[in-house]
Amino acid sequence: MPVVSTMEDERAVGGIVVGVDGSARALEAVRWAAREAASRHAGLHLVSGFDPAIAWYGEGGPVPPVPVDSVEQAAKADLVRAAAVAREVAPRVPLRTERARHQPVPLLLDESRRALMVVLGASGRGGYRGMLTGSTAVSVVAHAACPVVVVRPPGTPGGPVVVGVDGSPASARALEVAFDAASRRGVPLVAVHSWSDADYVTLPVQYGLVETAPTREEQARVLAECLAGWQEKYPDVRVDRVVLKDRPRHCLLEWSGKAQLVVVGSHGRGGFQGMLLGSTSQALLHHARCPVLVVRP
Incomplete structure (x- = not known):
């Protein structure tokens, strides 16, 4: 070349x-x-x-x-x-x-x-x-x-690093990168875990596949499990936990207006198998109000 x-x-x-x-x-x-x-x-x-x-x-x-x-x-x-x-x-x-x-x-x-x-x-x-x-x-x-x-736009000076967490392999890697970014910048880390009923399938009992949307308390435990160990590794980083029933892309786009950096996995839990970019990362690439860091697994 x-x-x-x-x-x-x-x-x-x-x-x-x-x-x-x-x-x-x-x-x-x-x-x-x-x-x-x-x-x-x-x-x-x-x-x-x-x-x-x-x-x-x-x-x-x-x-x-x-x-x-x-x-x-x-x-x-x-x-x-x-x-x-x-x-x-x-x-x-x-x-x-x-x-x-x-x-x-x-x-x-x-x-x-x-x-x-x-x-x-x-x-x-x-x-x-x-x-x-x-x-x-x-x-x-x-x-x-x-x-x-x-x-994208420069983001909020002094704002936090925001990371989307959903328990997928890509978001686990994103969490590691986000802690490092927050530590380097000396700012808080906002860990956002959100979900909607559309992420869960409910089928009739006769099919033997019944899944109902979990409660907020159950989702808070998911976030706590994902964060386990990282706060000990980065004791200098203050972590604010956000658990909301909302589309992840809506929540992260809103936080992008307050953040200096948003970190997400390339493809989360809710997408179709084989897709290389999920809807959340796609939406952030086009509409976020601060730089977006996308991490593959």
């Missing part, structure tokens, strides 16, 4: 990867990732992808070289601008930039195999110059090998 790469420090490899396409949202993602890299003493790797389709048109006829050259020059300029933003936010963080002649989604998924996390803007430009459309972010979140942060 042909690349144009600059390296300031080898420690930038395997650190936090940020997709860059010149959009304002991508630069917000760079700022967020630079602060996160500084707090983790990790490197920052800014990448820009290239869609080979822009080199062809019509019945396979090549586009004249001037437009393609212009796209390349613009992409390299976007990387320079993004690097300047990163240095302004975190001047001591090891930094690497890379312009890769590879489609954005495969590029970011490949990087996710070595990265601590991948950070994307909520949406990018799309088209010739851009790479981070909304569909790109959803695809990366669904298939990445590491946690993915989608940076």
Whole structure:
């Protein structure tokens, strides 16, 4: 894969990867990732992808070289601008930039195999110059090998870290990541467990499969069991427990207006088997009012 790469420090490899396409949202993602890299003493790797389709048109006829050259020059300029933003936010963080002649989604998924996390803007430009459309972010979140942060509005300064908990393997991993994030930021952790009657199936007795929605007390015990051990491991983190009978996505979207970060699993207990992203994570990616960190099991 042909690349144009600059390296300031080898420690930038395997650190936090940020997709860059010149959009304002991508630069917000760079700022967020630079602060996160500084707090983790990790490197920052800014990448820009290239869609080979822009080199062809019509019945396979090549586009004249001037437009393609212009796209390349613009992409390299976007990387320079993004690097300047990163240095302004975190001047001591090891930094690497890379312009890769590879489609954005495969590029970011490949990087996710070595990265601590991948950070994307909520949406990018799309088209010739851009790479981070909304569909790109959803695809990366669904298939990445590491946690993915989608940076939406900056969130509430000093607000808590909010985590969705439902007892699934993905939410167990999200809980671990959320405790770490709250500890690093020195803020409380709000653990949200919500449910609705639609999550539970009630069938006639003759089928031998009768399941009724549990009580609030039973759901509170589920949350307590999920939190067991974590508060001992992170004694510095104050935990506020929220147990509500409501759709999880409704509850977490409301909390996103008060939080600086929302953490969820990629696919929770209530979805269909085989789906890579649940409805809750999908809703947060598109509508949350703060950055969203999605964790796969």
